[in-house]
Amino acid sequence: MNAIHGSERATAGVRPERPPVLVRVILVTVGALLVWLLMGWVDDTLFPAEEVTTASHVVNALLVFVLAVPLVWAARRFLDRRPWGGLGLTGVREGRRPFLVGAAAWALPGAAGIALCVAMGWASVTAAVPWTELLPGVLSLAALVLVFEAVPEELIFRGYLYRNLNAAMPAWLAVLAQAALFALFGTGLWVILNGWGVLAERLALFLGMGIVLGGIRLVTGNLWACVGFHLVFQTVAQTMLSSGYVEVRGVDAIMSTGFLAPFVFGVPTVMLLSLTTGDWGRRVPDPIAREGCPS
Template sequence: MNGMHERSTVSARPERPHLLVRIAVVVAAAQLIWQVMGWLDGALFPGEELTTANHVVNALVVFVLAVPMVWAARRYLDRRPWRGLGLTGVREGWRPFLVGAAAWGLPGAAAVAVCLAVGWSSIGAAAPWTELVPGIALLAVLVLVFEAVPEELVFRGYLFRNLNTAMPAWLAVLAQAALFALFGSTLWVLSQGWGVLAERLPLFLVMGTVLGCVRVVTGNVWACVGFHLVFQTVAQTVLSSGYVEVQGVDALAATAFLAPFVFGVPTAMLLTPGAGRWRRREPDPIAPEGLPR
């Protein structure tokens, strides 16, 4: 009798929209959120370069809109538990986060050391330490709120999870990377014109693929957040923050920023037991009470 009751409960539950519909809705919503952020930035800070003030506003707008959007999609489109996305609590997530940070940081630090040792590049402080340390700390927080958490939650969380129910993990990695490249390139083309497409499309495609592989290896979105956070914080500190002065920036970018994308996934594999379930499709079970938590 209990089994019959459970079957009738499941059959009475509203059917979910098709996978392609759910993916299209979330990708379109993400595109709209980042566009809204751009419109607000242009309205509030017309003609200005990126400053701390508009960086803070942009980060808050994206975070406040993107995280609830994924929550709503998970609850009302997927009808599945939030925990199924692979974004665990802090107690379970701190170790994958550190693995992801190390997956970028260890190869990146080794490449920087080589550049400095052979004289290809040099790095010096361009501001007093009393400004440099708090400035980089604030930059890291803004990267976390503006880019790392929202983008990883959408692409390596929601989209990868849904794709992996219908295809093996390796194919889900490629599919979400293509969506990530389309998303990122579209934003840049809309703001800067078609001239940036040849540069941005392969960049986003490679980044999405590597982050997707980190997701499979660790089984946790926090690892992707850690990788993304370290990458963007270092890149923005070196290239645009004004806190450091770099000689030979092209050599540094060609080595320090390339090495983690070549050796990041092997580093994550060394730090994580198991090699990930690359050929497996992962079902997305319903919460015991029938509604997402």
């Protein structure tokens, strides 16, 4: 730990007055868990019915967003004492291409896997509502996913936590470490809310998702790529599995082929579209000054 702080002092040129990296990582992870637990309590209080309604989805999304984003801002300002730009969340114009690359990293292999299932007769996907209702419904769902899941979760795990970890360890190890924290966070929430029966399934899901999204963050150096991947994944999954907008026959085939393909080919797709493989052994310093601050 002393070696880590020595490296930070040498990089910044001054003695950083901030807690050790392990303390910062634990505080933000626990803070994120508390945000989602609070959201669950508010949801149970305001919407006691078990099914998810549009109203409950909107309230949950807004509550998580208005708590999670300030959590990261405060941690970056008062714990890290570093510029916000170091998290890799560039402006909209600069982030447009990475966002599309991340979205394509899920959409291309995902669409190919789903198309294969349909072509082989393993599954079928048909609209359950008119297109005039389907399209606005999916767009609204995507907006909620962006606010509720894609931006807050990526900002915390592939933004704040990955950035701090990558300043202290090689990039490949930072990817694994933040994925483990993401798995602990997501699985812990599901176990608290649904019991131990979901442990194995959710642990594998969140760990795999964390590794892939961490790899995308490493390769692109831009958080918008992770947001794009996360947004498309959750929008497609929720549209097909729980929205009522489409009818899916052969869900198991869709899950094991269409939804698995992006987790296998997502990072290679990002490498192909970005024309880079990333530097997996690099430890990226986190300097105080904005000038030259790596993303």
